[in-house]
Structures are given as C-alpha cells and as structure tokens.
Amino acid sequence: MTDYRPEVSSPDSNSQAVSEKEAEVFNHPALAGKYTIQRRLAAGSQGQMFLGLTPDGKRVAIKAYDIARMANWKATSLFEREMETMLTLDVDGVPKCYETIDASTAIRPYYFIVQAYVDGQSLQDMLDAGHRFEIKHIRDIVAALVRILMILSQHSPPVIHRDIKPSNVMMTPDGKVYLVDFGTSVRNTFHVGGSTFAGTAGYMSPEQALGEASPASDVYGLAATLIHLLSGKAPYEMPQRALRLDFRPYMPEAVPKWAIALIGACTHPMPERRPTLDAIAKAAQSASFVDPYAEAEDAGKSADSAGDSTIDAIVRAQKPKPPARTYSKRCLYTEIALGVFISLHLMLVAICFHPAVVAVMAVVVVSLWIYCARRLKRINYPPADF
Secondary structure, X not given: OOOOEEOOOOOOHHHOOOOHHHHHHHOOOOOOOOOEEEEEEEEOOOEEEEEEEOOOOOEEEEEEEEHHHOOOHHHHHHHHHHHHHHHHOOOOOOOOEEXXXXXXXXXXXXXXXXXXXXXXXXXXXXXXXXXXXXXXXXXXXXXXXXXXXXXXXXXXXXXXXXXXXXXXXXXXXXXXXXXXXXXXXXXOHHHHOOOOOOOOOOOOOHHHHHOOOOHHHHHHHHHHHHHHHHHOOOHHHOOEEOOEEOOHHHOOOOOOHHHHHHHHHHOOOOHHHOOOHHHHHHHHHHOOOOOOOOOOHHHHHHHHHHHHHHHHHHHHHHOOOOOOOOOOHHHHHHHHHHHHHHHHHHHHHHHOOOHHHHHHHHHHHHHHHHHHHHHHHHOOOOHHHO
16 A cells, blocks of 8 residues: 655745655646645555645645556556545545546556645654553544444445554644555455455454455454554564554553453454454543543552453453253253152161161252252253153
C-alpha cells in the first residue's frame, strides 16, 4: 500500500518552491477550476497528499496517485479500491469523500481522491515526536476506533480496513479520532473470502498473510496499535512465539492487568478466538481506565478489580470448552442397577448388626442414591443411542 508520511520541513515550508514533478499536479487539468492547491501535506512512494481550497474557500485534502510511477498493478488496484470504498462511506470518524477523479487517460495519468481535511496529526507522528499517551487518553482512542469499526462491520457488505496502525489514525487538537487510508480495505471478504494479501507487518493478523480477512482481522490490528501506544515500541520489533506477539515484557507496570489480558485475547492467532468488537466495547465501558500517575493507588487497584471480572469472561469465552462426557443408555441402566443391588445388600446386612451400624449403613445408602440422582442429571444421551 502507499504509506503516506508527513514530510519534515521548516516552519516556513509553505512558501517554499515546489519541484517540477509537484508542479505537474498543481497544474493538472483535472483539478483546474475546481481546486486550488495550497501545499503538500504528505508524500509516499507513488502518490502525494495536498491541501486544497474549493472556489468558496473550503479546505480539502486531495490524495493524488501518480499512475506513471506505480510500482506494479497491485498498487494501482489498491488505490482504485480505496476510491470505490471512500465513495460509499458516510461514517463519523472517517474523512468524508467528496469526489474521486479519474484522470488515467490524461497525458499525465493520475487518480485523485478529494476528501474532508483533517487538521491534526497521526498517532505515529505523535509517537515519533516523543509523545507518550496517558492510559485514560488511550481509552478514548480505543473507544472511538471500536465505534468506527463496528459501523464499518455493519455495512452491507462489511468494510474491513485491514491496515489499522498508528500512522492510519489521526487525532485533532480537540481529541477527535479519525481512521484514514482505506487503500487496503476490502468489502465482503468475510462472506466470500479470497481477498488479496495486504497489510503492514506487525499490525497484520496471521490470516491476512494467507490472503484472508474478516472483522476479527481489524481486532488484531487494533490490539497491535494499542500495544504500540502503551509500550512506545512497534509490534514488529517484538519477538513472536507460536504466532503470538510476546508483548508483555514491554508493557509498563502502570498498565492494568485486565488490559494486558484483553490485548492477549485480541492478538490470538486464531481469528475465531478473538473477542468481538461488541465485547471489547463492553469491556472498556465496564472497566475504569485510570491514569496511575495521577490517581491514588487504591483507585488503580479498584480499576483492576473492576476490569478483571469482565476480561476474565472474555478470555474464558475464547478458550475451547472440553467436550461433555457422554454415556450410553445401557451404561446408565447398569450403573443404576448396580447401585440398587449394593444398597439393598447393605440394608440386609445391617439388619443383623447393632442399631448404630444400621444408622451408618442408612447414611451410606442415602449417599449412594444421591450420587446416582446427580449422575442422572448430568448424563448426555447421544442421539444414536435412542
């Protein structure tokens, strides 16, 4: 995919002259009369992101894909996919797409996506700048992303992002969270399968390496992003054991234990064993994310205990349940008959002894019958035995 990274520039870079290649985009006939380019926001290997103005002065973000510089057909296919996906989305937290422009037949072939301008920074930029997120702020980020992903998964067909990572999450100065870059997204993969390989190492679920994707794949990417925000270390820099990220040694002591357990469940290599987005949302709501650096120690302990019950239920739900023991009808009848025979024999023998012995034998007989009754309630009858 095309990974857009903001360019490093001086404070007065807005007034700097652009290169000849950039000027081509600035003066592209497909944009003439519709948008005025102000400056470049970001650059990738095959495209650029520009800040533009509409005739009425509205700021927009224009993603320009240079077809002539494409690495291969797959890169162009991903951008075309993003164009199709963005036009169908109207989700709070996803930049609104105003239009897509197909200039692939022009002398200078380009694709353009014109969308709402997000005045903010990506989480990756903030991490690179040395910013460390407080746990309560991470809670808000996770809650916002879960809400966006739940809406996307409810689309018909579902929209799977497949490349959730800090550089694809934008945050405005007032804390609004946006999910961007749908170049690797896929529609309907969860139902029909057969999607193409796409994603970013470290944030990509194991099944994506096999060309498969489902809403559970975005759960994995969300958890990998959470690992990066909490530890300050990218997941691809961490070792793996049995396809599982060994992230726990990198977690600060301030991170609640239940949050670590939740991340572990979300990064399970088997997608069917990961919690659903709804379960994650409920866990985040029921457990208090507190900032251990700002709150009292007892508040932190109460937060751990509040979250433990919820996350324990989620983790238990991911573990396979052992199959129930089954008995045939013949085995049941044999067990009951044996119990009746032993109990009657004990009663007859007890009559020949002291009354105290009779009382003891009576207790044994009653206990035996209670055991048989409990066994009867726990029996599972296989359909073939009836």
